[in-house]
Amino acid sequence: MSDYKTLRGTTTFEYEEKRSRFIATAAFADTEERALEVLGRVRAANRTARHNVYAYVLHSGRMRYSDDGEPAKTAGTPVLETITHAGVSDVIIVVTRYFGGILLGTGGLVRAYTAAASGALQRAELVSMRLVVDCRVRLPYALFEQAQRLIQASGAKLQEPVFDDAVTLEWRMPAGEESPLCQALSELTRGTAQVEVAAPAYAPF
Numbered sequence: 792m793s794d795y796k797t798l799r800g801t802t803t804f805e806y807e808e809k810r811s812r813f814i815a816t817a818a819f820a821d822t823e824e825r826a827l828e829v830l831g832r833v834r835a836a837n838r839t840a841r842h843n844v845y846a847y848v849l850h851s852g853r854m855r856y857s858d859d860g861e862p863a864k865t866a867g868t869p870v871l872e873t874i875t876h877a878g879v880s881d882v883i884i885v886v887t888r889y890f891g892g893i894l895l896g897t898g899g900l901v902r903a904y905t906a907a908a909s910g911a912l913q914r915a916e917l918v919s920m921r922l923v924v925d926c927r928v929r930l931p932y933a934l935f936e937q938a939q940r941l942i943q944a945s946g947a948k949l950q951e952p953v954f955d956d957a958v959t960l961e962w963r964m965p966a967g968e969e970s971p972l973c974q975a976l977s978e979l980t981r982g983t984a985q986v987e988v989a990a991p992a993y994a995p996f
Contacts, residue, residue, distance in 0.1 A: 795850050797821075797881040799918045799995075801829075804910035808903040810891025817911035820847060821881040821993075823855075833885040841890040844904060846871035847883035850920075850993070861888075865900035873908040879917065884908045921996040922966040925989040926973075929957045930980055937979055945972045948996065966991035 801818040816833050820826035826847040834843050844866040846856035854875075856867030870884050886907045895903060926947070930938055935958045942949050947964035964972070973986045 794919060794921045795881075795993075796879050796917050797850075797920055798879065798912075799916040802911050802915040804907060804914055806903060806907040806910060807891075808899060808906075809893040809895060811893070811895065811903065812887075812889040812891065813903050813907035814887040814889075815907035815911035816885045816887070817908070817915050818883055819881060820883045821849065823847075823849070823853065826855075826883040829883050830885055833887060837887045837889075839889075840887045842866065842888040843885055844870060844888065845883060845885040846874060846908075848874045848880045850880040861900060861904075862897060865897050866904045869901050869905040870908045873905055873912065877912050879912070881920070884911060918995045920993045922991050923963050923994050923996050924966045924969055924991050925961065925963050926969060927959065927961045927987040928976060928984050929959045930976075930984045932958055934958075934979055934984075935960075938976060941972060941975050941979065947972070963994065963996065965996065 798817060798819045801816060804815045806813045818829045820829055830845050837843060842859045842861055844857060844859045844861060846867050848854045854871060856871040858865065858867040870886055874882055874884060886904050938960060939949065942960060942962050945964060947962040949960065949962040953959040969988055976984060976986055
């Protein structure tokens with residue numbers, strides 16, 4: 792699966808149209824369970840709101856939306872299209888509407904929900920997600936600097952070393968690129984150090 796962009800954390804944005812308040816909450820959610828947790832929290836915090844419209848898009852391709860009582864295709868669909876047009880996934884946006892007493896009409900609702908969702912996305916911090924592996928090796932102090940140079944030269948993101956009776960090095964790198972480095976470290980330690988490689992997973996890189 793390819794690299795993709797998503798959000799870091801949660802952001803909110805408020806938009807007002809003819810006294811109706813539209814409060815958009817955009818959040819990272821990489822499973823349906825997490826998306827529904829976000830939805831539940833927003834609903835709980837806005838129990839007196841007329842509508843809590845939402846849409847989410849997962850990297851797996853799963854997507855879902857709800858108009859939550861608004862006329863069909865005036866609320867959930869614009870929010871969903873805002874997410875897809877932004878090219879992000881593993882994202883949920885919930886737009887809470889507090890009715891201001893004036894009907895907005897079909898076009899007004901579409902504009903308002905689009906503006907609220909777009910505002911939340913524009914405020915959000917975007918991050919690139921890659922399929923990566925986390926690696927770990929323990930080796931003698933005498934080989935620390937050479938091993939560190941090999942890891943850094945590979946383009947991996949090296950964490951702070953841990954020093955005790957030996958040196959523990961941990962790093963993250965794109966999945967599928969670890970074999971040459973593992974081989975080089977094995978040769979450096981004459982086969983005495985075994986690199987531990989975690990299962991591939993998506994993470995910021």
